[in-house]
Amino acid sequence: MVAQGGAEKRPGTVYIGEAAGGARLIPFEVSDTKKFILEVSATRIVPWDISTETPGTAIDINYGNTDISEIQTAQAENSLYFAHEDHPVSVLTYAGDSFSWRPANIDVDPWEGQDFLYGDYTFYQGVYYKCINAHSDQTPGSGSWEAAGQGPSNLSGDVLPWSSSPIYNLGDYVIKDEQLWRAIKGSNQGKVPGVDTSTTTNEWIYGVRVEDIWILSTVPWGTTPDRGVDDINAIKVYLASLYGEGNYTLRSKYFWNTAKNRRKHPTSGYTLLKLYHIEYDYQTSVTEYTTWWESVRTFPDILTSLFSGIGSYSINDYAYDATTFGVFRSTSNSNTTAPATTSYWEVQSNPLLNGENDYPSVVAFAEQRLYLAGTKTNPQTIMASKIGQYDNFSIGTDDDDAFSFTIASERSSRIKWIVAKDGVMVGTTEGEWLITGTEAGITPTSVRIAKQSAYGSAYRQASYIADTLVFFQKGGRKLREYIYSNDNKAYLANDLTFFADHITQSTIRDIAYQYNPDSILWAVKYDGTLIGLTYNRANQISGWHKHTTAGVFESIASIEGPGDEDQLWVIVNRVVNGSRVRYLEKIAPRLLPTQTELIFSDSAATSTAGARFIVSHIVRTATKTTVTFVGTADFGNGDTIRIDFSGEESIDRTPFTVSNLSGQTFDLVKDGSAYVPGAFTDPEQGTMYKVATVFEGFTHLIGETVAVLGDGAVFPPVVVDSSGQITIASVAHTVVAGLPYVMDLTPESVEIPGNVTLGAKRRISKVSLRLYRTLGGKAGADEGTLQEIRFRSTEVPFGSPPELYTGMIDLPIDDSSGQEQSVVLLHDQPLPFTVLAIIYDITYSR
Template sequence: MTTLYPVQDVFTRGEISPRLHARASLDLYRAALAKCENFVTLPHGGIRKRGGTVFVGAVKNAARKTRGIPFIFSSEQAYCLEFGDLYIRVYAYGARVGTVEVASPYLEADLFDLAYVQSADQMWITHRNYPPKVLTRNAHTTWTLDDYPFEDGPYDDINDTSTTLTPADYGSLAPDMTGLTSPSGTVTSTGGSSSAWQAFDKNSGTDVFFDNITAGFIGYQLPGGAQAIVDHYTVTTTDGTRVDRQPVAWKIEGSNDGSTWTTIDSRQGESGWTGGEARFYEFFNKTPYEYHRFRWLSVNGNTSSQFAEVTMNKAAASQTPFDLTASSIVGINDDTGFQTSDVGRAVRLLGSDGRWRWAKIVSRVSTTVVTIQLYGFALPDLSPITRWRLGTFVPGKYVETGSLYEERLAFSRKFSVYASATGDFDNFALGEKDDDALEFIQAGGGQANDITWIADSDGALLIGTSGGIRALSGSGIDEALTPSSFKNRRSRTFGCARIRPVDAGQSFLYVTRSRRSIAELTQTSAGKFSSDDIGQISEHIPKQGVVELAFQTDPDPVLWFPLENGELGGYTHQPSQEVRGMHRHRLGGGFAGSTPGEPNWPVVESAVVTPGQNGVDVIWLFVKRTIAGVTKRTIEIMTPPFEYGGLDDAFQIDCGLSYSGAAVNVVSGLDHLDGESVDVLAGGKVYKGLVVTSGQVTLPGGATAARWLVGLPYQAQADTLELDVGGREGSIIGRRKKVAKVMMSLLETDTTGLEVQSLLRGRWEKVRMPSIVAPEGKADLFTGNVEVPIDDSWEGQGRVRIRHVNPTPCTIRAFTPVFDAEP
């Protein structure tokens, strides 16, 4: 027999698939484990017991599933949002934010289909069955959830039926005037012209003439002291022989007493008029006034002034809604006519002047009549409108996912992508200017594959579809995406699930269509990407079904992903150092499911990563357990991994709490664990199997401690592979071998909780090193090498199991099984 000493000092490939347990020829084999549970593979090569979890609080309703969503204003201001059935709660820095609770429309069944995109203090939330909402942080303890007001789009195709829409009003400041005071309001002007009302008669064939006057005013006073906001207006010239009398410089002014005037818009150099020309102007104004006037300062070269119309709008905020009547139901909602669900929907109308306006439906009267508020420019007349478009968003057809890209807010639905105007997230009005809003139909490519997510990447808007990933960008290198400059490239990738991808620094990580594998998306050249299945060597882990993704960058780059079987998957991801290792985590406690085959370990239902105040990322977990026979759902934070500290800093229990203060024999406040058996690290001593009674735990024997860590126990376990060191006659894989002992290199490890076992023998061998046990039975941390003899058989394959069972740290830097093998 030959004694062999195969060292394994790298575990960066984590737990690999059972299908690879005999593939010793693979380079990754010597860096892999057969099992890696509650250990995290480190970029440095070793494995470290994961941090425990701190109890933050119970969810509002333990009977219903909840989801966590991050809200990150900055690295110093970050929140975790508890999305539950019809509510949202807010948490930050390990605690709930006051009593903040926001009512929401989202049911339990819809929570994991919600998509979101955030900018500063606003988060846009989308779901195919709900109108888009915007969640706003007004202050740390003040949050609101409102409908998201799309302005002017997006829309369905232009009407191609014979159905017309007839408005009952113009949406203008003044009605169709027939005199200075009729039908309502009062028209005033320079010199008290008796024909001044013709500037407000909706007829460009009539005009107002001011003889030997090159500067003056014409105004309108609302009746009964009413006020209105004006932010759009139109100026129309008279016939072509009198354009030299047209004003070329003017001001729009408002007043609430008729004597003190405020300029709300001004124009200069408005020359080059043609006969009957109408020019349209818009400006910012939120102040209502009773009086408005058009005061011109100069004309186009004549000594007199003459113009046809000055049409000021009445902004929607101060407008009385009016009816819009359809001539039939054909072409409206699949020929069913207007529905109650159309309330809030946009409609675009092409006026007889060739200009599009948009309106919002504020109520539904019948299948052919709705009440609208008109936005922007007033209508030129009340004639039936033949060309119109209804807003594209209706129940079951709302936007499904969103992203920010090049200062645009983008949304997707089915096969389409809609992007706002640059820097104006509310404006989706299409146009031809570079900064106008965009709309791409069949953005998912030639195949009819649904878009599952969109995400911002360097130089492209990534479009994940059920058939693969595409990149939407400007047509040239480093060229902005505009209505006239775009390209939509296909990449060699996998189909995507409806799970939000994560940015992992140099690449994106996403879940494939089956939800049973995770792929890495990397950029190969400008606008071109490729994908690899990062979980292929550990395919048995994501095959349990990935629920969502959360990526931690500090202190180590780790992807966390809850699985449908209740485990928490982990993936240490540092491709530049060839670190790609998966691991599995089962939290302390248990879940007694009512359905056969359900796991008996706690179920991690959601995971969220937010920046921490100390620079270390915070991992929030939403966990379902059975406590004292009752299903409980809790929010917990995974503590940072233990490194370079004292034993009292090690938090290696789950759903736990800590106490610091005077030395005591009893601690309370553990009501969430009532009736459970817990582990305690108190005063440096380990106490196992203590029972929580009435929310309290008592140390045995009257012992007291000033520092306590109390929670549910969990153990970390690593199973090794059959190491192949080779020999004169080739590989020793599959040959009989017997392990005599194990040598391990440890870092800051409590060896009293470390045990080793042969793969086939049932007895766990403890690491016995009395020289490192502190006085009075206190645990201590050891760094160095240890040897553990093992009772093995010749059928053991040279494989061993390592576990750590105490609520204390454990880091294994290297492992060497010493075994005899057949020649």
């Protein structure tokens, strides 16, 4: 159904390739020139480039077979976030012509000794904490000591420099070239981080420079170390395990020293530097520090010694504990005690990290924040990231800080979707909510939650149809639109299935929205039917339509195409030659190309007999007719060719056999003899091409009966042979063949406004159809009285198919009187059919 009021036959589908079982299609638009359809299954993501319709290198993932349909996604620039309740939030990123897959870092910031307020969250030594006293700078989990830093929160044990001899396992970490790397394949030996990282090997994935280790020394730059040898060695070994071998210094705070290099001034500022040139001696120029040092990280102004438990520390003394990787500050004099519990902090779980099989199930981007919600333990809690930092969930009070809040509803409820609209719209099992803030937006100190409706939402990402938000009500059958009402000062959720409540029976499995050429929301149902809602809110137009195929639809995705029409990709489960297969297919364009290229069969493929050539001369003699063409022939003697647009009626569209081919000339043969027509002048124009009856390229439909369109004309159905070839009844140049399907349109019974005809008998004697670019079709009072709609005109040249027809067609209808009368339109040929209006000649009687 089109928004202008007509109805048209769905285009066919084009075969792209095979798909994995249980897979789902997700669009991923990186840029105007890089667009992908992701085929997501339980174990891999296959990115299909829509410009080439070819698959890229598969990305390994790990989901359950039943998880894929429940994944929610949200995109920011070149990264696509995946959320599922049983799996950690993960991110697919496209950069440098390759894809990477990683878990999202949704931890809060580590504790750093700053002043905390009541309710603030932090992370310390592997545990999340919540501050329960205002203005607390005490160490989480300790008494006399106050932490000034902590080690890597996501690693355990020593991280050693990479070596070629060990066999690394999946998930192992190493240090190489001062970078942290993680193995993404098992049995990984001799694969070099930074080298073996291409999409073809995927042995290592770049991690991050370890920048959360706080280790300082009391030994300032420019002096001889005065700490014990064991202390200094411990610090050096630990730094080397993190950043690589080398000598380290902090401006005015020195880690390790040699007599030769202690006067090489690093740089100003509190920056940890690594000495990587030691061949120079006694250089003192500050401006030359870059030839001596490279930056590792920046620290605050803290002096630290290695804590050994020997002796006592005074208040505000700092010490480094190599066991916990922490730097601590003494809060008392004559301090020799070990860390102990305190009343200043309590252990607090991150609402998003509740353990295995309890992760955020809802993901969205709004107001430059990443929103996550819908865990099992905290089903009504939402966390929003720091503005512009989507992996930073460190809760604070500044306007751009991350924050968390819980929706207080009358009944236990779980968040099902989040969408940016006039703030943030949230759907839960209990109702729909609008989250707003101030003029600055939603901030940690300004969160207003207002309930809009109480229908309850299904676990299905809400979608925009143009500028209107739509969502599925819990139960998965009713589709509702969110329209703001000035009278109610709230959003109203109108039911878009009210006049067609049968259309969503068996509930919805997958949805996609197509912007162009018409605004249509597509949905795949669990029974394998494809349905669509043509929707135009501005003109108050909406209408449902249903589509079937020789098989069942399993997934659909829409993505902006290179032309004026969005592309629709589908996964279809079919039975071919007695075996079950899953095919990735693309619905052909609705904006019709040339008649020869029409695709109105499913899982179709196009095959041509050869190239097209320009005809430069056709010369007739008393004994032969010779053709001269431009190009290199892809045909030979005995092949059949056809010539078009020469202007010579005796030659155009007539099949000829090639004889005496030599270079760019050959002679025409017809019925076994040299062809010599009546006298004519060399037309010096035209195109020519090889034609054939045997075509290949249909191996995916072996054993199936296919509908055939050859050069724009319908051919009798044929069976694809064991080699993937078809043989048609007569010659053609371009053949489109695929599985047939039927368009069936039955309008409602005709009634005159005012109900004056209700209950009256009626008889339809004639129907007039206004058609647009149509061929074929049948019409009748019912399926038993259907008659063909004929289009052939005497003006159509012999050998040419009728052109697509636009205009009025009058059809007599064999109809008996009844109280419910309409007309049935049926189309079962691989051709287009569009009806713009149906006009009845009808008689009523009581």
